[in-house]
Amino acid sequence: xxxxxxxxxxxxxxxxxxxxxxxxxxxxxxxxxxxxxxxxxxxxxxxxxxxxxxxxxxxxxxxxxxxxxxxxxxxxxxxxxxxxxxxxxxxxxxxxxxxxxxxxxxxxxxxxxxxxxxxxxxxxxxxxxxxxxxxxxxxxxxxxxxxxxxxxxxxxxxxxxxxxxxxxxxxxxxxxxxxxxxxxxxxxxxxxxxxxxxxxxxxxxxxxxxxxxxxxxxxxxxxxxxxxxxxxxxxxxxxxxxxxxxxxxxxxxxxxxxxxxx
Amino acid sequence: xxxxxxxxxxxxxxxxxxxxxxxxxxxxxxxxxxxxxxxxxxxxxxxxxxxxxxxxxxxxxxxxxxxxxxxxxxxxxxxxxxxxxxxxxxxxxxxxxxx
Ligand SMILES: C[S@@+](CC[C@H](N)C(=O)[O-])C[C@H]1O[C@@H](n2cnc3c(N)ncnc32)[C@H](O)[C@@H]1O
Numbered sequence: 545x546x547x548x549x550x551x552x553x554x555x556x557x558x559x560x561x562x563x564x565x566x567x568x569x570x571x572x573x574x575x576x577x578x579x580x581x582x583x584x585x586x587x588x589x590x591x592x593x594x595x596x597x598x599x600x601x602x603x604x605x606x607x608x609x610x611x612x613x614x615x616x617x618x619x620x621x622x623x624x625x626x627x628x629x630x631x632x633x634x635x636x637x638x639x640x641x642x643x644x645x646x647x648x649x650x651x652x653x654x655x656x657x658x659x660x661x662x663x664x665x666x667x668x669x670x671x672x673x674x675x676x677x678x679x680x681x682x683x684x685x686x687x688x689x690x691x692x693x694x695x696x697x698x699x700x701x702x703x704x705x706x707x708x709x710x711x712x713x714x715x716x717x718x719x720x721x722x723x724x725x726x727x728x729x730x731x732x733x734x735x736x737x738x739x740x741x742x743x744x745x746x747x748x749x750x751x752x753x754x755x756x757x758x759x760x761x762x763x764x765x766x767x768x769x770x771x772x773x774x775x776x777x778x779x780x781x782x783x784x785x786x787x788x789x790x791x792x793x794x795x796x797x798x799x800x801x802x803x804x805x806x
Numbered sequence: 807x808x809x810x811x812x813x814x815x816x817x818x819x820x821x822x823x824x825x826x827x828x829x830x831x832x833x834x835x836x837x838x839x840x841x842x843x844x845x846x847x848x849x850x851x852x853x854x855x856x857x858x859x860x861x862x863x864x865x866x867x868x869x870x871x872x873x874x875x876x877x878x879x880x881x882x883x884x885x886x887x888x889x890x891x892x893x894x895x896x897x898x899x900x901x902x903x904x905x
Contacts, residue, residue: 564818584869588862593811608866615871640867647869695872714868723871759818760851780867 552629554657556637556650558669561755563590566670572597574667578636580628584621584649585640586781587757594638604649614723622653629662640757642671646693646713672783673711675755679763680785682709687788694718694784698739706743707793710786712736715752716778726780733774744789746771751785752778810860813838813848 555574560566575581575597583594584604595601604624607617628635637643643650644666657664673691677684688708694715704710712718717725719732737746747769754764768776773784813835817823826834828849835845847855857863 562818564815584865584867586865586867588857588865589811589814589860591865592860592862593815596808596811605865614868615874618869618871639869648871648874649869693870693872697872699873714870714872717868717872721873723873726866726868758853758856759814759823760848761853762851780864 552632552635552657552662554625554629554635554637554653554662554664555667556639556643556654556665557667558639558642558644558671559585559590559594560670561586561641561672561675561757562761563587563593563758565759568667568669571667571669574636575638577634579633581636581638582621582625583638585638587640590640590757598636608726610726611724618649618652621649622656625653626656626660629657630660639669642669642673644668645671645673646691672755672781675763676711676753676783676785679755679765680751680753682785684709687792694736695720698736704743707788707790709788712784712786714780715784716780716782727778730774733776733778737770737773740770740786744770744786748789749787751787752776753783753785754779754781757781809838810840810844810848810856813840 555578557571557574559571559575575594578598578600580600580602581594581598582602582604583591585591585594591603591605602624604621607620607624608614609617625635625637637650637653639647639650641647650666654664654666676682682689688705689711690705690708691711691713692702694712695718697712698719699721715733715736717728718736720728749767750770750773752764752766752768752773756763764782766776770786816838823831831849832845835841835848840848843855843859846852847859
């Protein structure tokens with residue numbers, strides 16, 4: 545008889561953004577068949593919906609605390625999932641959107657599980673990025689599209705191409721170096737505007753975007769001049785979309801080299 | 807409560823609800839036994855009220871730091887210093903990290 549205990553495993557899955565609309569059959573079966581499901585979602589009603597899919601659903605929300613470093617919170621979330629994997633359980637980490645898009649926790653959990661010899665898998669989901677393309681009618685291939693986490697964008701010098709789209713994530717905490725806040729305000733967003741003003745005119749129109757999380761909800765699509773961003777109401781789930789401010793610039797040298805090839 | 811969630815799932819699931827008339831929505835709510843304040847919140851598309859009725863507040867949804875804090879002492883990043891136990895934990899793509 546084989547007495548080896550069942551080996552734990554981890555699947556980090558994405559349930560998409562909107563309740564009932566984006567969950568794939570495969571993701572649902574990962575959730576239903578798990579011994580324990582840890583959930584981190586952006587809408588409390590979605591958390592209620594998930595509670596019906598597995599008998600052991602555990603919210604990761606209690607790890608968040610204003611004044612506590614989010615880095616510590618994230619590590620604790622990883623540890624909570626890994627503890628159950630090490631105990632031999634089939635663990636499912638259930639994340640809103642896509643679990644691998646602007647999401648440290650699922651990537652770290654999978655990396656750690658694999659480094660300890662456990663099987664770990666990421667199942668993609670429909671990200672807020674996907675909803676943004678659909679709701680704003682943007683094709684990232686048309687002009688190119690750059691994505692940055694807002695604080696990282698402020699803290700490091702980046703080579704921005706103002707002839708492409710620029711999408712900034714987590715603008716609700718733009719410029720927070722403490723990692724201990726759930727929101728930053730007008731002064732922090734003014735610094736963000738000053739950084740953006742290196743590349744964009746202050747009257748350039750930008751979009752504060754929030755995808756619907758409930759089926760009958762409409763997305764937030766608020767257009768405003770860049771200079772008005774500090775005074776705008778910006779929440780945890782808002783994303784900033786900045787349209788191209790310049791036309792594409794032809795590279796004449798490369799064009800003539802290519803012309804010489806034909 | 808669970809009939810409300812099931813109803814939302816049904817609406818989220820199918821395209822026919824996109825431009826449903828108020829009359830049809832009222833009928834569907836009655837069939838799902840959804841009454842009183844839940845019924846009016848859904849009919850009015852009042853998400854804030856629905857959150858209140860279901861006793862939910864906006865969860866925190868940040869899952870990434872803009873800038874990674876130093877690891878606490880003694881902790882080691884998996885994948886560093888030849889500690890790999892399994893080749894599958896190697897990052898799939900290598901890139902330059904901070905200078
Ligand atoms: C840590 S990231 C997680 C993103 C998530 N993994 C995804 O696939 O959408 C959190 C940020 O995602 C964006 N986000 C989250 N919910 C959103 C929504 N409903 N609409 C638009 N952007 C959203 C915001 O920029 C938010 O600050």
